Amino acid sequence: MKDFYPSRVNPEPSIMERKDPVLYGSQSDGPLNNTELDFYKQNGYIFLEKMFTDDEVDVLRKELDQTMNDHKSVERPDVVREQGSDEIRSIFDVHKNTEFFQKLSSHERLVNIARQLLGDDVYINQSRINFKPGFKGKEFYWHSDFETWHVEDGMPRMRAVSCSIILTDNYEYNGPLMLIPGSQNYYVQCASGTPDSHFEQSLKKQEFGTPDNESLKWLVDQSGGRIDRATGPAGSVLFFESNIMHGSSGNISPFPRSNVFFVFNSIQNKLEKPFSDLTPRPEFLANRENIKPIQPKPFDLTKKLIQS
Amino acid sequence: MKDFYPSRVNPEPSIMERKDPVLYGSQSDGPLNNTELDFYKQNGYIFLEKMFTDDEVDVLRKELDQTMNDHKSVERPDVVREQGSDEIRSIFDVHKNTEFFQKLSSHERLVNIARQLLGDDVYINQSRINFKPGFKGKEFYWHSDFETWHVEDGMPRMRAVSCSIILTDNYEYNGPLMLIPGSQNYYVQCASGTPDSHFEQSLKKQEFGTPDNESLKWLVDQSGGRIDRATGPAGSVLFFESNIMHGSSGNISPFPRSNVFFVFNSIQNKLEKPFSDLTPRPEFLANRENIKPIQPKPFDLTKKLIQS
Numbered sequence: 001m002k003d004f005y006p007s008r009v010n011p012e013p014s015i016m017e018r019k020d021p022v023l024y025g026s027q028s029d030g031p032l033n034n035t036e037l038d039f040y041k042q043n044g045y046i047f048l049e050k051m052f053t054d055d056e057v058d059v060l061r062k063e064l065d066q067t068m069n070d071h072k073s074v075e076r077p078d079v080v081r082e083q084g085s086d087e088i089r090s091i092f093d094v095h096k097n098t099e100f101f102q103k104l105s106s107h108e109r110l111v112n113i114a115r116q117l118l119g120d121d122v123y124i125n126q127s128r129i130n131f132k133p134g135f136k137g138k139e140f141y142w143h144s145d146f147e148t149w150h151v152e153d154g155m156p157r158m159r160a161v162s163c164s165i166i167l168t169d170n171y172e173y174n175g176p177l178m179l180i181p182g183s184q185n186y187y188v189q190c191a192s193g194t195p196d197s198h199f200e201q202s203l204k205k206q207e208f209g210t211p212d213n214e215s216l217k218w219l220v221d222q223s224g225g226r227i228d229r230a231t232g233p234a235g236s237v238l239f240f241e242s243n244i245m246h247g248s249s250g251n252i253s254p255f256p257r258s259n260v261f262f263v264f265n266s267i268q269n270k271l272e273k274p275f276s277d278l279t280p281r282p283e284f285l286a287n288r289e290n291i292k293p294i295q296p297k298p299f300d301l302t303k304k305l306i307q308s
Numbered sequence: 309m310k311d312f313y314p315s316r317v318n319p320e321p322s323i324m325e326r327k328d329p330v331l332y333g334s335q336s337d338g339p340l341n342n343t344e345l346d347f348y349k350q351n352g353y354i355f356l357e358k359m360f361t362d363d364e365v366d367v368l369r370k371e372l373d374q375t376m377n378d379h380k381s382v383e384r385p386d387v388v389r390e391q392g393s394d395e396i397r398s399i400f401d402v403h404k405n406t407e408f409f410q411k412l413s414s415h416e417r418l419v420n421i422a423r424q425l426l427g428d429d430v431y432i433n434q435s436r437i438n439f440k441p442g443f444k445g446k447e448f449y450w451h452s453d454f455e456t457w458h459v460e461d462g463m464p465r466m467r468a469v470s471c472s473i474i475l476t477d478n479y480e481y482n483g484p485l486m487l488i489p490g491s492q493n494y495y496v497q498c499a500s501g502t503p504d505s506h507f508e509q510s511l512k513k514q515e516f517g518t519p520d521n522e523s524l525k526w527l528v529d530q531s532g533g534r535i536d537r538a539t540g541p542a543g544s545v546l547f548f549e550s551n552i553m554h555g556s557s558g559n560i561s562p563f564p565r566s567n568v569f570f571v572f573n574s575i576q577n578k579l580e581k582p583f584s585d586l587t588p589r590p591e592f593l594a595n596r597e598n599i600k601p602i603q604p605k606p607f608d609l610t611k612k613l614i615q616s
Contacts, residue, residue, distance in 0.1 A: 135521050139447070139558050172480045173535045175557065213443050217562045227481045227561055249483065249557040250447050253535055254525045 003275045004157065005150050007189045013212040014189045015219075020158040022184055022241055023117060024266075030116025031109075040117060043228070044184030044244035051109060052165065052235035056301045061167050063100045064129050064258055067091060078284035088131070092284040095127040095262065105262055108296035110163055113239060114264035117161050121293035125149070125160060125265040126285060131258045137175045137251025142211055144188060145263075146242040151209065153286035154274045158184075159266040160242040167258045170231045175251030177230040177238065183219045183245035188212075211245065219245055267293050311583045312465065313458050315497045321520040322497045323527075328466040330492055330549055331425060332574075338424025339417075348425060351536070352492030352552035359417060360473065360543035364609045369475050371408045372437050372566055375399060386592035396439070400592040403435040403570065413570055416604035418471055421547060422572035425469050429601035433457070433468060433573040434593060439566045445483045445559025450519055452491075453571075454550040455498060459517065461594035462582045466492075467574040468550040475566045478539045483559030485538040485546065491527040491553035496520075519553065527553055575601050 004019050023041040027034050032046070040046040052060065068088045071079050078092035091097075095105035104110075105124050114122045132138075145162060149155035170176040188211040220227060230238045240246065242263075251257065271288050274280055283289060312327050331349040335342050340354070348354040360368065376396045379387050386400035399405075403413035412418075413432055422430045440446075453470060457463035478484040496519040528535060538546045548554065550571075559565065579596050582588055591597060 135524070139560060141560055171535070173486055173537060173557075178481055178561075213562065216443070220562050227479070229481060247560050249481075249560060252447060252449055252555050252557060253486075254521065254528050 001156065001272050005146070005187050006275065007147050007151050007187070008192050008209060008276060010189065011192050013191045013215055015215055016187050016189060018158060018185050018187055018243065024119025024159065025116040029119065030112045032113060032116055037116075040239065040241070043179075043181035045179050045181070045228075045230070045238060045240035047230050047232060048237045048239070049232050050235045051237040052301070054235065057167055057235040059301045060104075060165065060260065061258070064131065064167060064260065067094065067098055067101070067129060068131060077282060087133075090128050090130045092126070092128045094129050094260075095124050101127065101129070101260065103297070103299045104260065106294050106297045107299045110237070110262065111264070111294050111296035114161055114163060115296070117239065118159055118264065118266045120159070120266040120268055122264040123267055123287070123291050123294055125155070125263040125271070125287050127263070128261045129258070130261060132175075132251065132256060134174065134254040134256045135252060137257065139250040140248045142216055142245055142247040143209070144183075144211070144243045144245055147188065147190060148209055149242065149286065151276045152274055152278055152281055154272040154280065155242075155265070155269060156272055157269050158241070158243050159269040161264050162240050162242065163262045163264060164230075164238045164240075165260040166230075166232070166236045166238065167234055167260065168256060169234050170236075170257070171253070171255065172229060172231055174253040174255040174257060175248045177246055177248050179228045179230065179240060180219050180223055180245040181226050181228050182223045184241040184243045186219060186222075187243060188215045188219070188245070216245070267291070309464065309580050313454070313495050314583065315455050315459050315495070316500050316517060316584060318497065319500050321499045321523055323523055324495050324497060326466060326493045326495055326551065332427025332467065333424040337427065338420045340421060340424055345424075348547065348549070351487075351489035353487050353489070353536070353538070353546060353548035355538050355540060356545045356547070357540050358543045359545040360609070362543065365475055365543040367609045368473065368568065369566070372439065372475060372568065375402065375406055375409070375437060376439060385590060395441075398436050398438045400434070400436045402437050402568075403432050409435065409437070409568065411605070411607045412568065414602050414605045415607045418545070418570065419572070419602050419604035422469055422471060423604070425547065426467055426572065426574045428467070428574040428576060430572040431575055431595070431599050431602055433463070433571040433579070433595050435571070436569045437566070438569060440483075440559065440564060442482065442562040442564045443560060445565065447558040448556045450524055450553055450555040451517070452496060452519070452551045452553055455496065456517055457550065457594070459584045460582055460586055460589055462580040462588065463550075463573070463577060464580055465577050466549070466551050467577040469572050470548050470550065471570045471572060472538075472546045472548075473568040474538075474540070474544045474546065475542055475568065476564060477542050478544075478565070479561070479563065480537060480539055482561040482563040482565060483556045485554055485556050487536045487538065487548060488527050488531055488553040489534050489536050490531045492549040492551045494527060494530075495551060496523045496527070496553070524553070575599070
């Protein structure tokens with residue numbers, strides 16, 4: 001299959017223009033209006049304040065805690081622990097392994113937006129729940145998700161969108177996601193050299209698949225110096241395009257952060273072989289099995305609250 | 309001498325109330341008005357926007373660069389380099405070693421404010437210039453300067469103020485200083501155990517003189533959840549009280565940060581023996597020699613610009 005987005009091939013990094021649309025659908029295709037769609041197209045993301053009510057957030061938080069608790073003694077690669085501690089930080093594949101998050105991943109409120117942005121039926125390429133404590137939240141350096149998904153997982157085109165449901169207030173000072181608006185229009189071809197099983201490696205001085213300083217500077221310049229932050233109250237939802245350059249600072253504040261994270265991919269954009277000679281990453285990071293379009297369904301979260 | 313602020317003595321951390329005034333002077337003593345003084349007293353800092361004009365900032369930046377350049381091949385502990393690189397990050401004692409920064413440290417615009425806040429003649433306890441590049445700016449964890457100055461340097465009372473002249477724009481996203489307003493009123497007594505030559509040690513998992521999570525949470529609670537950031541344009545000056553709890557996140561943005569930093573101390577608050585059994589830190593970190601009150605003088609920075 002043709003590689004439209006080669007990366008980690010040449011010794012020197014470079015920037016190429018995106019070859020795919022950012023926005024595939026239109027106002028008539030779903031819940032977002034033209035203003036919102038234009039914002040997404042131009043900036044590569046949209047932050048929807050309080051898509052979930054406080055009661056719903058309460059349920060979501062309890063389910064997250066419960067799921068973390070249920071996995072306390074589970075030793076599997078999809079259950080990720082703090083280094084040097086037993087505390088669980090992330091659980092992957094929750095849309096497959098837990099009934100609640102399976103239902104949430106089909107929630108029409110989310111799926112209809114993903115379908116509208118991607119102009120197609122969608123499926124979940126990756127899911128996870130994250131709990132990041134305060135005081136020692138780690139930095140996440142700039143990256144395009146698509147670059148990894150393309151090179152390491154074999155995602156052919158830019159037709160995926162990440163959806164982060166924010167379960168804690170995001171402030172300027174507790175390490176919110178930072179995004180370079182407009183960067184979704186450019187593809188940073190990283191310098192060559194990817195060791196196999198890269199995802200398992202601990203952080204090294206020279207990271208592979210890391211954008212170079214010059215390209216990052218260029219991307220920030222084209223945005224007029226803007227670096228946006230996804231700040232807002234719990235219950236807000238951030239949709240961000242697969243290729244937008246994003247990262248986050250560490251979090252030394254006492255305020256923890258937790259979220260639910262789904263990657264929606266177009267059903268026409270299923271994973272192929274990696275666009276590299278790497279071994280494909282495991283299923284929990286990049287779904288390949290039993291791919292079926294999601295049927296968006298209503299899901300009354302607060303019903304759950306009354307039961308509990 | 310009586311130790312009014314013991315720390316690193318007991319195995320468990322605790323919080324005690326401040327025993328000294330925050331603000332020593334009044335409106336009639338100097339350039340700040342009552343509103344500004346009230347803000348400082350309540351919040352423990354004051355951020356004065358654009359105290360230096362763009363032309364003056366230009367001169368300050370050139371002098372900073374020049375000084376860094378002049379010290380390229382100087383191997384002294386007061387010239388601090390990036391780990392694993394030759395690039396200079398900080399130079400200490402610039403108020404002694406360079407004519408320009410000596411004059412700047414006596415600049416009436418700064419000294420008169422320090423004198424007003426401390427209600428006394430002042431001298432410089434520590435000075436430095438800092439250049440922090442973008443992309444890899446390191447996190448600086450929460451700390452009270454006074455705790456270190458007291459335990460390691462022998463500063464008796466809380467009657468000092470730090471002055472940071474900001475030479476690059478400070479944004480929310482390039483690691484601005486974060487301050488917990490009101491925390492200057494409380495002293496976090498850190499848990500015991502300080503190895504000698506602490507200042508020379510690289511960052512360890514268990515840091516000594518580091519405030520504990522519970523105390524930090526408590527301080528943020530008493531501020532009503534507020535964590536303020538010193539953001540604003542180049543040329544602004546931040547004065548912050550010696551005991552305010554502050555820190556900063558890393559800086560992954562492309563925007564570097566540089567500043568000039570003076571610590572003004574009351575002439576009645578000169579350093580004694582450390583309030584611990586530690587060997588006093590070197591002179592460049594904690595001035596003890598030839599202490600004399602500063603005579604505030606006018607200093608026309610832009611004259612310099614015309615000459616150059």
